[in-house]
Amino acid sequence: MLKIFFGLLWLLGDIVPWHLASNTIRPTDVRIEYWLLKQYDDVVIDTHTPIISWSLPTVANNNYQQRDIQQMAYQIKIYERPTHDTTTSILLWDTEPAASSFSTVQYNGPMFITDCRYELHLRYWSSDGVKSNWFIGKFRTVFSDVFNGSQWIGSNSINMNQLRKTFNIESSSSITSAFAAISGIGYYELHVNGQPVDPSRKLDVGWTTYQQRTLYVSYDMTKFLTGGANAIGVFLGQGWYNRQQWIIGPGPRTELSTQYGPPRFIFHLTICLSDKSTININSDETWLGREAEHRADNVYMGTVVDYRAARPTFSTVTFFDNTSLWINASILSSPVKDGTLSLQRMPPIRAGPDALNIPDLSSIDDITTSIVESYLYGADLTKFNGVLIPIGTDYGNGQIFDLGQNFAGWCRVTGINVPSSYIVQLRHSEYRYSQGTNGIRFNGIDTENLDSIAATDTFILNGSVNETIEPMFTYHGFRYLLVNGLPDVDSSQVTCYPVHTETSLIGNFSSSSVILNQIQHNILWSQLSNTMSLPTDCPQRNERRGWMGDAGLSVDEALYNFDLIQFYLNFLTMIQDNQAADGAISDTVPFTVGFSPADPNWGTAYIKIAWALYEHTGDITILQQYYTGIRAWIDCLTRQYRQTGLAHFFGHWGDWVPVAPMTNLSLISSFAYLHDVHRFINISTILNQTENTKNYTELYHTLAKEFHTVFYDGTLRGYADNSQAANVLALALPNVVPDEIQTTVWESLLNNIKSQNMHFTGGIVSVAQLYPLLSSNGNHDLAVQLASSTTYPSYGHMFNNPIQNATTTWETWNTLPDSAGSSLNHHMFNSIGSWFYRYLAGLRLSLAEHRIYIHPRMTHDETLLKAVSATVKTQKGLVRVAWTRAVDLLERLSMPSLSAQIVKMTVTIPTTLEGIISFDPLLKSGQCHSIYVDQKLLWKRSSLYCPQHVHTSAIDDLSLITVVNGVKQLSEVVQSGTMTLRVSSGQYQFHAVWIENSC
Incomplete structure (x- = not known):
């Protein structure tokens, strides 16, 4: 006070x-x-x-x-x-x-x-x-009127993918500022006076539904211009404006394929001088263009580059070309129909070291010294510095380089000395070997899972000394690079660049389990590989779509690990753009394949992403901005429900890629519908939308009763077919499973898991609910056991099999080569990463409340997991928690080691925030004996009690022995034994001692 x-x-x-x-x-x-x-x-x-x-x-x-x-x-x-x-x-x-x-x-x-x-x-x-x-x-x-006087230009008659313009700044006054705005689609690269304006910026602008919203970028050009003559050059690529990208694969492609066409761009440059005058340079028919050295470029198929046609000085004032025909550009139609031209509000896609920023995640006191921060396979994101080099090479239908890490990007090969017109090809794959006939293996790369695309870059060399080859306007998902056409390439000549939307690594999770650490490693690389201006599903085959199911399942994990707020806000806006008048949203955004209305477990991404952004920022305006659209989507589902009821509720994809046969499709879809309604009630309450809160609460109660009535099978003692997935989804919904059969359904689920040799057999929807459900309901040991498994089917099996050890998350549980058509780099299974932070580390952000909740779940079997450390650089500062089962301290505290357990936990709460720190029992039938803060005894139990004699909702506020700065309150949930401290911001070291309670 x-x-x-x-x-x-x-x-x-x-x-x-x-x-x-x-x-x-x-x-x-x-x-x-x-x-x-x-x-x-x-x-x-x-x-x-x-x-x-x-x-x-x-x-x-x-x-x-x-x-x-x-x-x-x-x-x-x-x-x-x-x-x-x-x-x-x-x-x-x-x-x-x-x-x-x-x-x-x-x-x-x-x-x-x-x-x-x-x-x-x-x-x-x-x-x-x-x-x-x-x-x-x-x-x-910058605002949208920045392009006044400019036209979209390109050519319908030739592949005009390189354009230039010269102009003079004839004034004695100095340049005070110069700003350029540009949108080039599919992709562009901007050069000025002989140099790229932003060399690491690639695959720009971001992919959108162009007719609804096309993005543009603004550059500060002041340092690039000079008094007198200047030159501007632009490369153009096909990107996602290429009709072929929309034709490959089933889906609503006919209308879109007739709208898209050759690349084009719009450009405006405003130059302000100290004499108050202004010079404007617009894109118009005075620009000259030609077909550049990249004769063909395609996101799927790769590039064809003829270096004999390269003109590296094309953006210089003195450039002269006496062998190429440069012709005037044509005015082309705007890609935007009834939509808008908008500033690209998120960081761009970048290649190499500039793509990933590594901020300082250290705190004053190093609390991870006892944590084993090791994993088995792949490249360390914090150490590889944005560049991958081969870890091995051999020959098989060409020279094959193993990059040691699956990723999205491309490779550069340098130091090539061959005659002019020599052709070199770079091919890419995730698999090293393929299965031949009669089980005979043959050397080479396996491209079966690329489906109908080539993923090949072809280069025609110009014969100069020490040439370099590198593709433009494409990217690949791969681990292995095959070089065809060169007799011998040294590994030192090969450099590969991971490519993704620029971001920062703001989270770090590690544990005493090498298995869990490897899963975390794979999650990080899978997420980055599919962060390509929008969340794609995979980077290697003829997909790379904005599948909503994948995006919704991984968003919470992604926001714990990476600074992707603007990235997901952009995607929310794209969903909003694509939403139909009746509220329907599509399976993919942009809508390329799939259905509309989307499968409910795909459409739920709309509400999941908005909610995750709110939790990770505390920004209520995010919920306000998308509230109307989210409600329209739920109302769209409700209209579908009114026609069929939950028993026949529609769905398309179900619990995708399960091990066991897929359970009742309507149950799976109904789960998403109820989940969205319940979350919408939460949002409505936060936004003080009292009428909606009331109405949708009544709807949820009706749906919850119907879900149980329709799907519960008393004979099977479970939901639908009594599969693991069905029971998990039912149990995960609030107030659906009646209290009187909770034990029965739990027994069915747990018995099924045991009957499958302690494996889970569901797919991407149910596994996302499995781990939080188990950890929240007294089965945390089982959750850790399942997550730590390395036998099929499990996360650990992906990197513990005789075929290939994963460095990214797979698309399926299946053992290779049984799933030869599947991706080895998918993020839809990354949902377990959220459980790492929320349950193993126990870290939950509530920035809108100015609070951080830290409640690590503890296994009763201390050998399952001995230590965890997690750090997140939030919008309000660095949050850190590290805990370890500190058996060595028992003797020093004079505790009987056979009947006591102790956890040491160090916590950092950012300045201005409050921490709610909870300790779970370390012993199955134990109670907290004492709690120490900074080596001082804070509280000690005077006598034991029997929890079964206490009402389940009882919470006791406990008196503290010692006044410790920052510690405000200690309470106990008597029935569960959970101890909770309310603390101010700062750094704390706790020891909680637990003893057996024999009552």
Whole structure:
């Protein structure tokens, strides 16, 4: 209270001496529209009401994070930097010192101007006496009218994929600013005065349903231009605007294939001079174009590049070409029909080291020294620096290089010395060998699972010294590279680049189990391989679609591991764009294959992604923005339900790729429908939509009763066919399985798992519910046992089989080569990664409540899992939890080692947040004996009791022996024995001691 009092006095008169003001203390992780200002040099937004957020830095005292630090106030100033003046700053908005603990603010000042630079200044005051220095970050704005006067250009008569234009800046005045906007579809690369504007930026712009929304990008071109003559060059690629991409595979392709065509782009450059004049360069018929060296490019088939036709200086002013025919570009139709041209609000796809940022995930105290952070196979994301090199090579129908890691991207081969017109091919595969006739194996790469595509890059060399070959405007999913056409290539000549939407690795999970660590490794690589401006299903075959089922199943895991907020916000907008007037959404976005309305377990991605983003950011505006569309989807399902009831509720894909025969399709679809209705009730409550909360609660009660009535089979003592999947899905739904048969259904599920030699036999939908269900209902040991299995079917079997050890998550449980047509790089099974963070580490974010919940589930068999560590760099700071079964401390604490267990847990709660820390019993029939904080005895039990004699809902608040800074409350759920501490922000080390209770 005293801190608050003095804080308010300061706000009134600035009379408090904020003694810790320092140039080194300033807000951290400052974001505008989720762009991390410190990380990105050129942040561009297109909204007049951006969200601004920040966190307070960790303050150390004697190498330990201080506790209970609260923000008392903040101040934000935004300055406008006129485009014609490099020295003037105009104060646009000033919050003045605002008394608040909130660190998320929505700008509500004067409207921004297009193509204008701004500066954001931010500081805070905190309860520990800190008055921070100003954080200063830069951003700029652009709006859709930026293309006024520009045309979409290209050619319908030739493969015009390289264009150029020269212009003069004839003025004695200096260039104060120059901003370019461009959209090139399918893909483009922009060059200015002989150099690429952003060399690692690839496969731009992001794939969308172009007629509804086509993305554009804005560049700050000031440093690239000069007074006098200048030149601009553009490469174009087919990308997803190519009709062939839509023809391959079944689906609603006819209408779309007639709309798409040759590549095209639109461009506008605004140059501001110090004399207040402006020069505009537009895309029009004055641009010259030709067919460049990439004679064919296709996402699926690969590229054909003729280096004899390369003109590397085409974007220079002095370029002259006396062997190629450059002709004037034609005006082409806009790809956007009744939609919009929008700024690309997410980071681009990048190749190599720039694709993945590795922030510092360390804390003041290293709490992972006892954790075994090892795995078996693959490349370490934190150490490979964005480049893969071969780990082995041999010959089989050509020279084969093993990259040691399955990934999405391509390879570069350097130092080639061959005559002109020499042809070299690069082929790609996930499998090393193929099965021949009569079981005879033969050397080579296996491309059976590529289906109908080539995934081959063909190069015609120009005969120069030490040539380099590298594809453009395509990518491949592979581990093995086959080089055909060269007699011998040294491994040092081969460099391969993982390619994905730029992101940061914000999460780290590791444990004492090498099996779980390998699964985590595979999850990370699978997620990145399918993060290609939208969440694709796989990167290797004729798929790479925005399958909604995959996206919804992996989003929570993805947000724990990677900074992908903008990526998923973009995908939500695409779903919204594709939604039909009746609320229907499609299985894939863009809608290329599948059905509309989507299978309910695919369409649920809409609500799952929105909810996950809310949980991981605390930003309620996300729920507000997509609320109407989510409701329309649920109402669409309800209309379907009214026609059929749950017994015959529609579905298409069911519990995809199960081991056992697929269970009742309508039950699986009904699960998703009920799940969405229940989640919509939660969202409606948060948004204070009381009428919807009431109506949909009544609907859910009706559906819950009908689900049980329709699908429960009393003879089988389970749901539908009494399969594992059916019972898991029923048990996972709130208030569906009546209390009186809960035990019966659980016995059916557990007995079935035991009858399958302790294996789960469901598919992607049910396995996502399995692990949380088991861990939340007293079967955590079984959950860990299943997750740690290495025999078929299991996650561990993917990297413990005689054919190929996985470095990414597979599409099926099946053992190769039985599933030769399946992908080895899918993220739909990545749902287990969410369980790693939420249940093994016990970390649940509730940033909207300013809380972090940490509740690791503990196995009663201590040999199953001895230690876990997890770190997540959240929007509000670094959260960390590490626990270990500390048997060695029993003797020091004078506890009888045969009848006691102890867990050591270190926790870091970010500044300004509160932590709710829970300890589960370590012993099956035990009670907590004592809890220590920072080696001090916090609480000790005076006597044991019998839980069965206590009401199940009883919660006791317990008196503390010692007053420990930051510890506010200790309580016990008497029936379960779970102990819960409420703590302030800071770093804590706990020891919880458990003893047998023989009552």
